[in-house]
Amino acid sequence: MDSFSPLIARLLPSDLRPIYAKVSEGVRLDENEAVFLLQHKDINALGTLANIPRERKNGNVATYIRNLYVNYSNHCILSCQFCAFSAKKRDPHAFELSIEQIAAKVKVGLGQGITEVHMVGGLHPTLPAAWYIELLQTLRALDPNLFLKAFTAIEIRHLADRIFKKPLLETLSLLKEAGLGALTGGGAEIFDQGVRDRICRGKETAPEWLEVHEAWHGMGMRSTATMLFGHVETLAQRVEHLRLLRDLHDRTAGFTAFIPFAFVPETTDLAHIPPTTAADELRTLAVSRLYLDNFDHITAYWISFGLPLASLALNYGVDDLHGTIMEEKIFHMAGAKTPQAQSEKAFEKAIREAGRDPVPRDTWYRRLAPSPQAERPAEPQVNP
Ligand code: SF4
Known part of the structure; x- marks a missing residue:
């Protein structure tokens, strides 16, 4: 064109x-x-x-999703250096929700008009396979139209290898049958193994992350792709990460969007690393849009960038601001100062101020009608 x-x-x-x-x-x-x-x-x-x-891809539209974040537990067998979320069982900040507690949160969210639950946790050492199946089935039964987006590729490998003790494809099929609608994009960090050894030693490798998404896409399903940038990686390693995503998306067309996160160092073991700058964040979003020519959507994750910068990014290649979220833990335990939730009204305002047209979307980035809760802007006053 x-x-x-x-x-x-x-x-x-x-x-x-x-x-x-x-x-x-x-x-x-x-x-x-x-x-x-x-x-x-x-x-x-x-x-x-x-x-x-x-x-060219999205016109003047900028989307967001009415969603709810749930972290079912932060117990984790790993201790990634960049992570302030994970805990060992006896740590004072360790938590584990019951299925009933999670269902209660989701019921509240449904009452507020959510269309998606976004659910991740640590690599829990002992929760059995039946617990994950029951969790998905319970949430699915609350509302068959509710989209269940859950688990990073790292959690999926953990479930397959240590909990379900079944091959990857069989584990994904069981989760899909129980109600899993989409995989989250987390756990990608930076794919370069040297970087992984410095920020998340022992975590699954890039080929392992990519294999999970390729298998899921092969089942006709969709997922998002992420990148945690702004720590020890070089710009070439950032681009190599994008190349691996672009190559996989050429093969599967299974990614709905790319969502880069800026690293929040404050309370992590990497607290000595200075945080990213607004200019680096805008540059990375813009270059992601330019390089990932096969991706339909680039999301500015307001939890990591803040809503004002995410709104500005709508003129730097971004066409989506992610979701209402309601309760974010992972970035906030690392020191993020952004709020833990946004109202639909706040999204509409931020998007209009950037000169774009706000439209709610579903998990697969299909456009939806605005909910009655979203406040329409006042008609402009005409001076006599
Ligand atoms: S990033 Fe994920 S896998 Fe790594 S320690 Fe945190 S919760 Fe565990």
């Missing part, structure tokens, strides 16, 4: 013009170009470039 404009080309810095020509003609960028863009100082020019595929 050719959207080349000589005027825009003239306004861009000269070193971005060849990339502008490629982007406007829908030609795929390579890894060297993505690294070059991640180093570029002119973030507004990157936003101009990233808005080309953003608007």
